[in-house]
Amino acid sequence: MASEPLPTDDMLPPPGAPVIRSVNWGGLKALYVKEVRRFFKVQLQTIWAPAVTTLLYLVIFTVALGGSGRTVMGTPFATFIAPGLIVMGMLQNAFANASFSLLVGKIQGTIVDYLMPPLSTGELLAALVGASVTRAVFVGAAVWLAMALWGVDVWPRHPLAILWFGLFGSAMLALFGVVTSMWAEKFDHAAAVTNFVIAPLSLLSGTFYSVDALSPTFRAISHANPFFYIISGFRFGFLERADSNVLVGGAVLLAVDVALAVLCYTLLRRGWRIKS
Numbered sequence: 001m002a003s004e005p006l007p008t009d010d011m012l013p014p015p016g017a018p019v020i021r022s023v024n025w026g027g028l029k030a031l032y033v034k035e036v037r038r039f040f041k042v043q044l045q046t047i048w049a050p051a052v053t054t055l056l057y058l059v060i061f062t063v064a065l066g067g068s069g070r071t072v073m074g075t076p077f078a079t080f081i082a083p084g085l086i087v088m089g090m091l092q093n094a095f096a097n098a099s100f101s102l103l104v105g106k107i108q109g110t111i112v113d114y115l116m117p118p119l120s121t122g123e124l125l126a127a128l129v130g131a132s133v134t135r136a137v138f139v140g141a142a143v144w145l146a147m148a149l150w151g152v153d154v155w156p157r158h159p160l161a162i163l164w165f166g167l168f169g170s171a172m173l174a175l176f177g178v179v180t181s182m183w184a185e186k187f188d189h190a191a192a193v194t195n196f197v198i199a200p201l202s203l204l205s206g207t208f209y210s211v212d213a214l215s216p217t218f219r220a221i222s223h224a225n226p227f228f229y230i231i232s233g234f235r236f237g238f239l240e241r242a243d244s245n246v247l248v249g250g251a252v253l254l255a256v257d258v259a260l261a262v263l264c265y266t267l268l269r270r271g272w273r274i275k276s
Helices: 025-040 043-065 077-108 121-150 159-183 187-203 216-223 226-239 246-270
Strands: none
Touching (some): 025 043, 025 077, 077 121, 159 226, 226 246
């Protein structure tokens, strides 16, 4: 059998000429699948453990604060806090996934695996954020299933609101996680952001209480917290009640996502703290 002829100089593109002239869908899919497989191989830790932890939050706070038939915004306490707990688990895991990818590459010296493939900055960012949002969706579905089996009313009433605030909220935390992953030099730095920024903002955003019950000063502070709009809008998708204007909250979330996407794209393109 005759072998195929070797490529000649006439068959090769000139130096510097782009071979992939549009979106590198193959490379984008490969990186996305690689990131999804990374967290799915340890799904007991990355998906089911957060579901169990969030269900324990529900049980503890329901027993401590809602056992006597307490209602918030006209709904039973367990039903009120359930949507906030679901989306809080989604946000925290989206951040955890995105803040790990580039950081572990820098620490282990494998960051070249992200920088050398023929992927544009936008494709690299899309794969990292897409995988983090995928993990958030898995966690949200697991938490929702656990609460439904526990007997909590988590029937979706406005699926569009659930999708908008769930997906765009997870994307916001994924983008913030990418920035953290570039900035951090060791795991302690990423853990500090989780403990001193992400956790307080998510817990103090109306997850366990109605913001309308706060004093005017603390109510104004809550309205400056983007997590508040995510949780309020996501809760509206289940309860048809919200602490804020859902359309305004959706617009604020979209604006924050666009700003973070531009910031991440700019920093990645410059190779900030990931290229020597």
